[in-house]
Amino acid sequence: MVVALTDEQVQLTDTMAGFARRHGGLELTRSQFDAIAAGHRPDFWPALVNQGLHAVHLPEEFGGQGGTLADAACVIDAAGYGLLPGPLLPTVIAGAVVATADTDRPGTRALLAGIADGRTAALLLPGDGEIRAGAGAQGWELSGSAGPQLGLSSAQQLVVGAKTAAGETLWFALDASAPGVTVQAQSPTDLTRDVGTLECDRAPAEPLPGIDERTARGIAVGLIAAEAAGIARWCVDNVVAYLKVREQFGRPIGTFQALQHKAAMLFINSELAAASAWDAVRGAGQSAVQHHIAAAGAAVTAIGGLPELVVDALTMFGAIGYTWEHDLHLYWKRAISLAAAIGPVTDWARALGDPDLPGRDFTIELTAVEPDFRAGVAAALDAAAALRNERPGRQNPEYAEYWTGPQRTALADAGLVVPYLPAPWGLDASPAQQLIIDEEYDKRPHLVRPSLGIAQWILPTVLTAGSDAQRERFAVPTMRGEIGWCQLFSEPGAGSDLAALSTRATKVDGGWVIQGQKVWTSSAQRADWGALLARTDPEAKKHKGIGYFLVDMSTPGIRVRPLRTASGDEHFNEVFFDDVFVPDEMLVGEPTAGWSHALATMANERVAIGAYVKLDKESELRALARRAGAADVTVRRALGEVRAATNAIGALAVRDTLGRLAGHGPGPASSVGKVGTALLVRRVTADALVFSGRAAMVGGGEQPAVGQSLMMPAEVIGGGTIEIQLNIIATMILGLPRN
Structure with a gap:
C-alpha cells in the first residue's frame, strides 16, 4: 500500500516513481557512492527542481506547488521505494518545518523561496546537538555542535533549533557557507545519502519565529515514516516476485507454506507501516497532542521496525540477498540510517505509553x-x-x-x-x-x-441467498432481537479445513435428515436457530457437495453439551445431530451451494472480529502503568508499543473507510486487521501477566490479567486461526502459487 489515498495523490506517487526510475537507478547510484558521501548533489537535482517535486507542499507564493504535507509524503514514499539518492528527504523536511513559521518575516519568505528554487536544506532539532543562541553585534549568533544528521553535508541552508542562555528554544536559518560554520562530512551507513556534523562559532543566523519544537519533530517523523513505507513496499514486491520464480525441489519456493506465511507477515507489517506513516502526516492537521500520538506511533511501527522488516525480506531471498551485488543491502542500510535519525525507538514507545494520554482521534x-x-x-x-x-x-x-x-x-x-x-x-x-x-x-x-451478535454474520447470507419465505420469517424477528442464532460450522475433524466436514444431510421426502457433530459453537445452549453446514453429496468434490441449512434448535435429535474452557466458562458447545429432520424450506439456495454461502458468512465474521480493536484492549496495561508510575519505563514502553500497534490498525481501518467513501472497493484491510488484532491481543495479555508479577498467582477473578489471558484464545482463534488468514493473504492477495 502506498501512503497516497486520493486519486490525485496516487498520480503524484506514480510521477515520482517514474522520475526515480528514469533519473535514479541503482546502477548509477552505485557509481556515485563517494560523491554522495562528500555531499555532492546528484546530476538529476535540477530536473527534480524543475518539476517541483521537492516543493509540492510549499505555498505557491514562494514558488512551491501549493500542496499539502500529505502530498509531500507521497513524493517521499515513491522516492524511498526507488531508493532515490541525495538530499530530497532532508530538504522536504526542512521546507515543511519552515512553512509553519511566521511567513510575514522577510527571512522566512526568503528561505522558503530559496528552497523552492532548488537550494538544498536540512533540519537540526534541539535534541540533535548542543547549539546555543546568543546576541551578537549584528544580531543573533549560533555556537556549538550538532549531528550527525542526514543531508547535512549537501545542505546549502540549515534550519536550526537552538537554546538561549535562559533555556528557551529559538529557531534560525543558517547559511551553510556563512562565517563560523563548519560542516564535516562523515562516512554514511546509507550509501545513497550524505551525513554530516555541524560546528558553529558565533555564526550569524536569521530568526524563524513561529516554529514549534514538537510540531517540527512530528513533521520530520511523518516524512521519514513515509520513506520507510516505500522501502517496506519495495521489500514486499521484490520478495513476492522472487518467491514466484525461484525453484527448489522442482517447484517454486512460493508454494512452501513457511515462506508464504513469512511473506504474508511481511505484507502485513508493510501495510501497517504505510497506515501509521499516513496517520502521522494526517496528525499534523490536528491538535498538538494528537499529532504527537500519531508521530510516536509511526516512529515505533514504521521507522523503528523497518530494519528488522528488511532483514525478514533478506532471509527469504536467502544468501543471494546478503551479497554486495544485490540491491537489498542498500535498502537495509537506509533503513538502519532512518531508524537512527529519530533517536532510540524505546524513547518514542515510552512517550506513547503515558497512561494519561488520550486515545487516537x-x-x-x-x-x-x-x-x-x-x-x-x-x-x-x-x-x-x-x-x-x-x-x-x-x-x-x-x-x-x-x-x-x-x-x-x-x-x-x-x-x-x-x-x-x-x-x-x-x-x-x-x-x-x-x-x-x-x-x-x-x-x-x-x-x-x-x-445482532452472531446473527450479524448469518443474516446477510439469508437475505442475499435465502428464499422470500426465509427472509419473511427470520429478518424482522432477528433485527428486533427476538431470535437467537448460533453458527454450526466447525467439527472435531474439520476445524480450519472446514470443507472437510463430515456431517451428512440425506435427502428424504419433504426435507433432509442430519447426522453428525459440531463443536466450538458459541451460544448453542440458548440459540433458537442455527446456520448449519452439512454434506449433501458425498461423491462431489469436498467444496462442492455442501448445503447451508437453517435449523430449529428445538428439533428432536439435537443435543447440546457445553464445553468448559480453560477460563472455567462455558462459552462454547458441542452439538450432536441424531436423525434430525430439516424441512426443504430451510435449505438456503441450492443443495450444493453451501460453500459459497459459508464463505460469505465467514467473511462477515472475520470483519467483525477484526473490528475488536475498536474496543479498549489496553485497560489492564494502562492500570499497571499508572500503579507503577513514571519511573517504571518498562511498563510504559510496553504500553506504548501496544498503542502504536492499535493505532496502526485503526489508521488502516480509517483509510479503508475513506477509500470506500471515495467510491473504491474494499481492500485487504480486514485481513490485515484480523491478523494484527490477534497478535495485539496476544501481546497485551502476555505483557499484562509479566507486569502483574507475583499477583498473577492469585486467581478466582481477583487478577484481571489472568482472566484476560485465559480468555485470549477465544479471540485469537475465533473466525479462523492466524495461520489460515496468512494462507489467504499469501495466495489470494499476494498471488503466491498454491501447493
Whole structure:
C-alpha cells in the first residue's frame, strides 16, 4: 500500500516513481557512492527542481506547488521505494518545518523561496546537538555542535533549533557557507545519502519565529515514516516476485507454506507501516497532542521496525540477498540510517505509553454531507430514545445491546440496527451514511445501540441467498432481537479445513435428515436457530457437495453439551445431530451451494472480529502503568508499543473507510486487521501477566490479567486461526502459487 489515498495523490506517487526510475537507478547510484558521501548533489537535482517535486507542499507564493504535507509524503514514499539518492528527504523536511513559521518575516519568505528554487536544506532539532543562541553585534549568533544528521553535508541552508542562555528554544536559518560554520562530512551507513556534523562559532543566523519544537519533530517523523513505507513496499514486491520464480525441489519456493506465511507477515507489517506513516502526516492537521500520538506511533511501527522488516525480506531471498551485488543491502542500510535519525525507538514507545494520554482521534468529519439524511436519522434516534426495552434479548441476554422491546423495535423498523443491509431491513446505507449514523449514535450515549451478535454474520447470507419465505420469517424477528442464532460450522475433524466436514444431510421426502457433530459453537445452549453446514453429496468434490441449512434448535435429535474452557466458562458447545429432520424450506439456495454461502458468512465474521480493536484492549496495561508510575519505563514502553500497534490498525481501518467513501472497493484491510488484532491481543495479555508479577498467582477473578489471558484464545482463534488468514493473504492477495 502506498501512503497516497486520493486519486490525485496516487498520480503524484506514480510521477515520482517514474522520475526515480528514469533519473535514479541503482546502477548509477552505485557509481556515485563517494560523491554522495562528500555531499555532492546528484546530476538529476535540477530536473527534480524543475518539476517541483521537492516543493509540492510549499505555498505557491514562494514558488512551491501549493500542496499539502500529505502530498509531500507521497513524493517521499515513491522516492524511498526507488531508493532515490541525495538530499530530497532532508530538504522536504526542512521546507515543511519552515512553512509553519511566521511567513510575514522577510527571512522566512526568503528561505522558503530559496528552497523552492532548488537550494538544498536540512533540519537540526534541539535534541540533535548542543547549539546555543546568543546576541551578537549584528544580531543573533549560533555556537556549538550538532549531528550527525542526514543531508547535512549537501545542505546549502540549515534550519536550526537552538537554546538561549535562559533555556528557551529559538529557531534560525543558517547559511551553510556563512562565517563560523563548519560542516564535516562523515562516512554514511546509507550509501545513497550524505551525513554530516555541524560546528558553529558565533555564526550569524536569521530568526524563524513561529516554529514549534514538537510540531517540527512530528513533521520530520511523518516524512521519514513515509520513506520507510516505500522501502517496506519495495521489500514486499521484490520478495513476492522472487518467491514466484525461484525453484527448489522442482517447484517454486512460493508454494512452501513457511515462506508464504513469512511473506504474508511481511505484507502485513508493510501495510501497517504505510497506515501509521499516513496517520502521522494526517496528525499534523490536528491538535498538538494528537499529532504527537500519531508521530510516536509511526516512529515505533514504521521507522523503528523497518530494519528488522528488511532483514525478514533478506532471509527469504536467502544468501543471494546478503551479497554486495544485490540491491537489498542498500535498502537495509537506509533503513538502519532512518531508524537512527529519530533517536532510540524505546524513547518514542515510552512517550506513547503515558497512561494519561488520550486515545487516537480517528474521527471522520461529515458535518456538511447529506443533511436531510442526517436529520432523518436524528429524528428516528430521538424517537427511539423516548422508549425503553423491557426484556433480555435472545442472543446474549446479559448485555444491554441485545435487549428487546419498544426501543429496539423502533430502531429495527427504522433500519438503524444494521443500516448497511438493503431495505426494508436496513437503509442500504452508503459508507458516508454509515458514518453519519455512527456519529448520531455517538451523540446519544444514553441510547444503547443494538447488536445482532452472531446473527450479524448469518443474516446477510439469508437475505442475499435465502428464499422470500426465509427472509419473511427470520429478518424482522432477528433485527428486533427476538431470535437467537448460533453458527454450526466447525467439527472435531474439520476445524480450519472446514470443507472437510463430515456431517451428512440425506435427502428424504419433504426435507433432509442430519447426522453428525459440531463443536466450538458459541451460544448453542440458548440459540433458537442455527446456520448449519452439512454434506449433501458425498461423491462431489469436498467444496462442492455442501448445503447451508437453517435449523430449529428445538428439533428432536439435537443435543447440546457445553464445553468448559480453560477460563472455567462455558462459552462454547458441542452439538450432536441424531436423525434430525430439516424441512426443504430451510435449505438456503441450492443443495450444493453451501460453500459459497459459508464463505460469505465467514467473511462477515472475520470483519467483525477484526473490528475488536475498536474496543479498549489496553485497560489492564494502562492500570499497571499508572500503579507503577513514571519511573517504571518498562511498563510504559510496553504500553506504548501496544498503542502504536492499535493505532496502526485503526489508521488502516480509517483509510479503508475513506477509500470506500471515495467510491473504491474494499481492500485487504480486514485481513490485515484480523491478523494484527490477534497478535495485539496476544501481546497485551502476555505483557499484562509479566507486569502483574507475583499477583498473577492469585486467581478466582481477583487478577484481571489472568482472566484476560485465559480468555485470549477465544479471540485469537475465533473466525479462523492466524495461520489460515496468512494462507489467504499469501495466495489470494499476494498471488503466491498454491501447493
